[in-house]
Amino acid sequence: MAANQSEHGTISPLLLKQEGRGMSVPVWNPAIEFMEREALERVQFANLRQTVAWALKTPFYRRRLAEVGLTHPEDLSSLRELRNLPYTTKDDLRAAYPDGLLAVEVEQAVRLHTSSGTTGMPTVIYHTRRDLDCWTELMARCIVAAGATARDVFQNMTNYGMFTGGLGLHYGAERVGMLVIPASSGNTSRQIQLMRNFQTTVVHATPSYLLHLHTALVGEGVTVDQLKLRKAFIGAEPHSEETRRKIETLFGIQAYNSYGLSEMNGPGVAFECVHQTGLHLWEDAFILEIIDPQTLQPLPEGQTGEIVMTTLQRQATPLLRYRTRDLSHLVSGHCPCGRSHRRLARLKGRSDDMLIVNGVNVFPSQIEDVLMKTPEVGTNYLIQLEKRGSLDRLVIKTEIYAKLFTGDPRTLDDLRERISEALRSVILVKPTVELHEPGSLPVSEGKAKRVVDLRPAF
Amino acid sequence: MAEQLSVFVDNRPGRLNAITGILRDSQINIRAMTIADHRDYGVAKLLVNDPHLAQRVLMEQGFAAALKPVLAIVITDQPGGLHELLEILAARQINVLDAYGFVVAPGQRAVWCMEVDDPVEATRLLSTHGLHLLADGELYTKYY
Numbered sequence: 249m250a251a252n253q254s255e256h257g258t259i260s261p262l263l264l265k266q267e268g269r270g271m272s273v274p275v276w277n278p279a280i281e282f283m284e285r286e287a288l289e290r291v292q293f294a295n296l297r298q299t300v301a302w303a304l305k306t307p308f309y310r311r312r313l314a315e316v317g318l319t320h321p322e323d324l325s326s327l328r329e330l331r332n333l334p335y336t337t338k339d340d341l342r343a344a345y346p347d348g349l350l351a352v353e354v355e356q357a358v359r360l361h362t363s364s365g366t367t368g369m370p371t372v373i374y375h376t377r378r379d380l381d382c383w384t385e386l387m388a389r390c391i392v393a394a395g396a397t398a399r400d401v402f403q404n405m406t407n408y409g410m411f412t413g414g415l416g417l418h419y420g421a422e423r424v425g426m427l428v429i430p431a432s433s434g435n436t437s438r439q440i441q442l443m444r445n446f447q448t449t450v451v452h453a454t455p456s457y458l459l460h461l462h463t464a465l466v467g468e469g470v471t472v473d474q475l476k477l478r479k480a481f482i483g484a485e486p487h488s489e490e491t492r493r494k495i496e497t498l499f500g501i502q503a504y505n506s507y508g509l510s511e512m513n514g515p516g517v518a519f520e521c522v523h524q525t526g527l528h529l530w531e532d533a534f535i536l537e538i539i540d541p542q543t544l545q546p547l548p549e550g551q552t553g554e555i556v557m558t559t560l561q562r563q564a565t566p567l568l569r570y571r572t573r574d575l576s577h578l579v580s581g582h583c584p585c586g587r588s589h590r591r592l593a594r595l596k597g598r599s600d601d602m603l604i605v606n607g608v609n610v611f612p613s614q615i616e617d618v619l620m621k622t623p624e625v626g627t628n629y630l631i632q633l634e635k636r637g638s639l640d641r642l643v644i645k646t647e648i649y650a651k652l653f654t655g656d657p658r659t660l661d662d663l664r665e666r667i668s669e670a671l672r673s674v675i676l677v678k679p680t681v682e683l684h685e686p687g688s689l690p691v692s693e694g695k696a697k698r699v700v701d702l703r704p705a706f
Numbered sequence: 707m708a709e710q711l712s713v714f715v716d717n718r719p720g721r722l723n724a725i726t727g728i729l730r731d732s733q734i735n736i737r738a739m740t741i742a743d744h745r746d747y748g749v750a751k752l753l754v755n756d757p758h759l760a761q762r763v764l765m766e767q768g769f770a771a772a773l774k775p776v777l778a779i780v781i782t783d784q785p786g787g788l789h790e791l792l793e794i795l796a797a798r799q800i801n802v803l804d805a806y807g808f809v810v811a812p813g814q815r816a817v818w819c820m821e822v823d824d825p826v827e828a829t830r831l832l833s834t835h836g837l838h839l840l841a842d843g844e845l846y847t848k849y850y
Contacts, residue, residue, distance in 0.1 A: 645746075648714055648770055655712030655772035657742055657749040682746035685716045687768045 273522065273585045276392040276424070277385070280532055281587045288588055289327055291532050295560035296330060297321040303566040305351040308344050312336075313568075330535060330558065331546065336570045341371035341511065350374050352564050361412050363510055373510060374564035380419070382561040383513045386530050387420020390519030393528065393585070394504040396450050396479055398425030403442060405453035405461075406484065406607075407433040412514020413484055417452045420516065426450070433457070436464040447476040452506075454607035455487040455495060459638030462498045472499050481506050483515060484607040486595050507592060511570055512557055518592050526579035526591030533561045536590065537569070538577060552577040552596060573602070603633065603699065606640045610675045612699055615644060618670045624652050624663050628689040633701045640703060642679040644671065650686045707829070708845045709757040710776035710819070713750045713769055717743060725750060725764065732763045737846065738819065740806040751804070753778070753819065755846040776819050778840040779832060783809050783816040791818060794835050800828050817845070 275281055283291070301321040303309035310319075312334055318324065341349065349372075350357065356376050363371040375383070396402070402421045408414035408430060421428045431442055433453075439461065442448065453461070458480060465472070477499055482492065483506030495503045507527050508515035517534060518527035529536050535558040538547045547553040555572045559565075579591040603610045612631055619629050626647040634641045646667070648660070664681045672678040715721045722741070729736065737753040754760045757773055764771040781787040788807070795802065805820035817840065822828045832839060 650714075650765060650768070650770035653712075653714055653770035653772050655710075655749065655751075655774045657744055660714075660747070660749070661744060683714075684747065685714060685721070685768070686770055688716055 274392050274395055274397070275587075276389040281389060281393075281589065283532075283588055285588055288531055292535055292560060293327045295532065296327065296535065296558065297324055299558065299560055299562075299566045299568070300324060302351045302563050303568055306344075306349050306566075308340065308348050309566070309568065327535075330569065331537075333568050335544065335556065336567050338371065338511075338571070338573070342369040345370055346372055349565050349567075351566055352376055357564050361415075361510060361514065362410055371511065372565075373513070373562075375513075375562070376564045379513075379562045379564050382533065383416065383516055384419040384423050386513070386516035386533055387416055388423045389530065390506065390516055391417075391420050391424050391426070391481075393519055393521040393587070394479065394481065395502070395522045396421075396424065396426060400426045400449045400479075401429065401446050401476075402426040402450045402452070403429040403431050403439070403446075403448040405431055405433055405439060405451055405457060412508065412510050413452070416508070416514040416516055417481065436461060437468070440465060440468060440470060443475055443477065444470070449476050450479045450481070451477065452481040452483075454484045455482045455491050455503075456485060456606055456638055456640060458482065458495050458499070458503075459491075462495075463637055475499075477501050479504065481519075483507060485604045489594065505594060507574075507595065509572055509574065511567060511572070512559065513562070517557070521583065521585045521587065523584050525583055526593055528583065528585075528587050528589045529592050531589045534559060536578075536592075539571075541571075541573075541575075549578050550580050552593075555592070603631070603642075603701075605633065605642050605675075605677045608675070608677050610642070610677060614674050615671060615679075616698075618667065618674055619644070619646055622646075622663075622667055622670070624649055625667070625683070626686060628687075629698060630689050631699045633699070633703050635703045642677055643682060644668075644679045645682045645684055645689055647684050647686050647689055707775040707825075708753065708778040708819070708840055708842050709773050711752045711754060711757050711760050711764075711771060711773055713752065713764060713771045715741070715748050715750050715769075717746055717748050722750065724767075725769065728763055728767050728769075729754065729760060732759060734760050734763075735846075738806060738808045738817075740804075742804075751806075753845060757842070774821075775825065776821060777825060777828060777832075778817050778819045778845055780810075780838040780840065781807075781816050781818050783811065783813055787816065788818060791832070791837065794831060794837075795822065795828060798827065798831055800824050800831070 316332055316334060357374040358377050359375045359380060361373050404414060404417050406413035414432060418428060418430055429442055429446060431439055478501055480495060480501055480503040482503050492503050504520040505527055506515050507518040512534060518529040520527050537556040538553040539545060539556050540547055541554040552575055555574045555576055557570050557572060559567045575596040576592045579593050583591060615631055619625055626649050628647050630645040632643040632645060634643060660683055664683055668679055668681045713725055735755045739750060739752045741748045741750045761771045761773055779791060781791055801823040803821045803823060807816055807818045809816045829839060
């Protein structure tokens with residue numbers, strides 16, 4: 249339970265006076281958030297041993313850790329020895345699906361989130377009641393660090409359900425004591441109506457959705473002056489500083505970058521504080537490493553590489569040295585807010601070929617699978633990403649197979665629709681499917697060449 | 707029955723003339739042609755003097771081309787000429803799916819080409835009404 253939380257529930261976050269600076273920053277859990285580095289590392293080590301103990305309850309980690317001679321948490325004598333442990337990959341999670349990484353009895357688990365099928369093979373993360381409580385605590389820290397309070401009206405414009413962004417922010421915002429509107433994603437007219445009726449002050453959405461929302465506002469003749477919006481939490485898709493500034497200017501608000509991934513609960517991993525100088529990663533809950541994705545060696549602080557994370561507070565599904573595939577670097581120096589938890593820079597992208605389309609993860613291999621199962625189209629294809637207004641548009645160009653051409657355009661129109669629908673059921677994004685002449689698309693071996701991203705640099 | 711050539715074609719500049727160029731190189735004459743726009747592609751339907759040769763040369767050049775029987779009916783090139791034919795079909799609830807026409811002797815004769823939902827019944831019906839349905843050979847020689 250957070251330091252400033254009463255047994256009656258939540259209270260407003262502290263406004264902590266920073267001595268010597270004469271400024272105050274909002275903070276949820278000062279004891280942890282301002283903890284001295286040395287003490288923080290002691291917490292990390294204790295939590296790491298606990299995590300190893302949990303991990304050893306799974307057949308996966310019992311086998312994996314035995315390979316490096318680790319059969320007991322006490323075998324680990326320092327934080328540095330984490331580096332001797334093997335990495336865990338997305339493929340490991342897929343292979344362990346559905347319960348190979350479940351470290352508690354089913355009756356102790358109270359929720360699961362699967363990767364909602366957006367990654368080819370599903371993955372699953374389980375939570376105990378305590379795990380959810382820890383996640384909610386991290387979310388509350390993020391929300392308060394970004395300057396939101398119990399007085400705010402919070403409209404959560406991300407999908408509820410398996411997608412972790414909805415429920416993650418929801419419970420965090422409730423714990424802070426905000427008035428939460430669980431609007432979920434889409435239905436822009438209704439979002440605008442809710443914002444006006446309840447004088448929403450803070451929203452959570454993908455950056456592209458906020459740009460879309462602004463276009464819709466203009467279309468409905470609503471000016472931002474008619475809203476009470478003051479902050480936005482933006483995440484779930486990579487975006488540039490320019491996009492953030494654009495959102496801030498269009499709405500006349502502050503926008504804060506959120507980083508999370510379903511394997512690390514979801515949102516609440518790292519978040520910008522009011523100073524917007526990088527995303528504080530909660531190091532009592534995660535051990536962060538940055539590695540070279542090719543050599544797998546740790547990189548010196550400040551160099552860009554793949555983010556590797558170890559969970560420190562999740563009993564039901566502990567993960568050791570999980571390779572996120574996300575690329576970033578550590579921001580050097582201290583944040584003016586005074587938090588001791590180090591900052592990640594804005595994400596550079598992915599180390600693999602995943603595409604992010606309107607916040608949804610799409611793998612070219614999934615698209616290829618669907619096309620290869622459709623005899624009426626050939627094997628050449630092109631995945632094109634475009635911007636239409638502020639939303640992403642996914643165009644799949646395929647070639648018809650000459651021998652199955654009947655001459656009937658209606659059959660072709662049906663084929664186009666059938667492929668589009670088959671893709672939607674797999675990647676959760678409905679693409680525009682185009683049919684082209686045999687041999688008209690570039691022939692290429694590698695997947696990378698099959699993707700053309702025409703979206704302006706974000 | 708006449709045979710119509712359908713060719714799949716990308717909806718971008720330079721593709722239709724790729725088809726007509728291949729046909730010219732094989733000395734194939736086009737009697738009639740229609741093309742329907744389907745956003746990213748079109749289907750060109752052609753009546754040519756040698757549909758089988760046309761299909762072969764187009765497919766050799768990588769085009770998807772298919773042959774399909776089509777009703778080609780001689781009508782008078784006078785007011786009401788087409789109406790007379792369509793009345794017969796309408797009376798029997800036969801639906802016209804796709805159609806185009808061309809004049810062979812101005813003021814006298816035209817040819818109406820169409821795909822219908824029931825070609826067998828349409829053929830029977832039009833023949834009993836004394837209308838002339840053209841076969842392939844007739845289409846490319848007699849009315850030239």
